[in-house]
Amino acid sequence: MEQAICKDIKISVSTGTLQEIYGEKEALKIAKKAGADGVDFNLWSRAYDYKNPDSIYAKSDAEIYDYFKNIKDFADEIGIEIFMTHGQGTGYINDEIIDNNLIENVRRDCIATGALGAEYCVLHTAGNYHLPPETPADLMHLFNKELFEKGGVFAKAHNIKLVTETFGSSSRYGCIDFFGDYKNFENGLNNIKKVYPEISVCVDTGHTNLTKQFNQPSVDEVIRKLGKNITCLHLHDNSGFKDEHKVLGSGNIDWEKVFTALNEIDYKGVFNLEIVLTHYGEDFIFEELCYGIKTLKQLLKNHYKKTTEYEVNPKV
Numbered sequence: 107m108e109q110a111i112c113k114d115i116k117i118s119v120s121t122g123t124l125q126e127i128y129g130e131k132e133a134l135k136i137a138k139k140a141g142a143d144g145v146d147f148n149l150w151s152r153a154y155d156y157k158n159p160d161s162i163y164a165k166s167d168a169e170i171y172d173y174f175k176n177i178k179d180f181a182d183e184i185g186i187e188i189f190m191t192h193g194q195g196t197g198y199i200n201d202e203i204i205d206n207n208l209i210e211n212v213r214r215d216c217i218a219t220g221a222l223g224a225e226y227c228v229l230h231t232a233g234n235y236h237l238p239p240e241t242p243a244d245l246m247h248l249f250n251k252e253l254f255e256k257g258g259v260f261a262k263a264h265n266i267k268l269v270t271e272t273f274g275s276s277s278r279y280g281c282i283d284f285f286g287d288y289k290n291f292e293n294g295l296n297n298i299k300k301v302y303p304e305i306s307v308c309v310d311t312g313h314t315n316l317t318k319q320f321n322q323p324s325v326d327e328v329i330r331k332l333g334k335n336i337t338c339l340h341l342h343d344n345s346g347f348k349d350e351h352k353v354l355g356s357g358n359i360d361w362e363k364v365f366t367a368l369n370e371i372d373y374k375g376v377f378n379l380e381i382v383l384t385h386y387g388e389d390f391i392f393e394e395l396c397y398g399i400k401t402l403k404q405l406l407k408n409h410y411k412k413t414t415e416y417e418v419n420p421k422v
Contacts, residue, residue: 113298115400115406117141118189118378120340122148123171124395127388129340131180142393143404144187146340146378147177147222148257149215150195156210163214170214174221181222189376190226190338191219197232198249200241204247208345212253213260220264228269228308229257231294233283234276250294251301258302270295270340271308272328274316274349282320286313288328308338310380312349315359319346325359327369333371340380341402351382353398365409376401 119142124133130147138147141282156163162173181188191214212229219227232249234241254268261268273286287290298305307331314325323331343357344350354361381398383391 115410116143116189117186117402118127118144118146118187118372118376119395119399120146120148120192120378120380122151123383124155125153127149127262127391130177133374135184136392138184138186140392141399142186144189144387145181145378146380147188147224147227149193149218149227152212154211154218157207158216163211167170167214167217167398167403168418171221174218178221178223188222189378190224190305191215191222193219193227193229193268195230196236197230199232199236200245200249209253209256214259216257216260216264216266219266219413222268226267226269226306226308227261228338228340229253231285233285234279234281235277235283236278236395237284237286238332239248239276239279239281239284241284243284243290246290247294248378250285251297254298255301260302261302267306267337268302269299269305269306269308271340272310272314274310275314275320277348277405282317282322283313284319286320288323288331290315292331306337307332307335308340309336310340310342311329311359311364312340312342312344312351312357312380315344315346315357324363326363329364329367329371329373336371336373339373339375339421341377341378342380342382351380352385353381353394354379354401361405362366362409367410369411377406383415391421 121133121138122138125148131190152158154163155161192212192398194208215227232246273283276283311325314328343354343359348359379398383394
């Protein structure tokens with residue numbers, strides 16, 4: 107007897123690397139071929155920046171919609187779902203012009219996400235990868251709240267939901283990220299709910315694992331604390347000191363505890379891998395993707411409750 111994942115459990119992969127190297131539609135084909143049920147479609151790059159004259163985002167709203175609807179139709183044709191998108195990743199940086207540009211790109215993210223048929227768009231908040239550690243806490247929370255208040259209006263207009271992501275440490279300043287501190291993150295989430303009640307959380311396991319060096323809760327503890335707020339996952343591993351986006355099991359995250367915690371909160375979303383696919387060079391991208399998916403499936407079989415048993419090659 108061998109365990110198999112129930113059909114209601116979906117495996118997804120983030121396609122940023124694939125889109126950059128192979129293009130959007132080919133990225134979907136590769137993800138499908140590797141065994142993914144769906145994707146986290148990347149919208150965070152210069153290719154999706156309205157200030158870039160060569161970007162689709164520089165065109166009209168109707169043209170943006172039609173462009174991404176064409177990608178959605180292609181995904182349907184090959185039988186792969188687009189579960190969510192990764193929208194803008196910088197957050198506010200306390201520069202009025204750049205922050206206003208960010209909001210304009212978020213508006214376009216919402217058009218694209220709706221056209222792609224995805225339910226969620228994940229956004230980064232303000233953080234210490236751009237802002238220095240001495241930035242006042244009130245200002246950090248203001249930036250966080252304003253981004254989702256304005257973005258929430260666009261999300262509702264396109265029948266999607268915005269998601270905030272857990273954070274880790276700042277390699278730039280060598281400190282914990284402001285929202286990597288769990289209390290700051292929880293307070294920020296509660297502030298957003300006042301202006302955008304539909305907000306939910308994407309637990310980024312790699313980011314959260316980086317905060318343990320600053321005496322913060324472990325990944326499984328954060329999952330339990332956030333509970334029903336969690337609708338999305340960015341699953342990847344690391345050594346605890348650098349945001350490496352490695353295959354699950356190749357770092358020091360305790361995945362048995364992670365999946366046990368997801369069991370306990372009755373997580374119902376997609377299991378999305380956000381691994382870098384060039385650890386071994388471009389010649390091994392597909393192999394690394396296949397290995398990442400296979401590893402995730404094995405961990406689900408071993409540690410997640412929503413599995414069933416079936417017989418391999420049963421006798422008739």
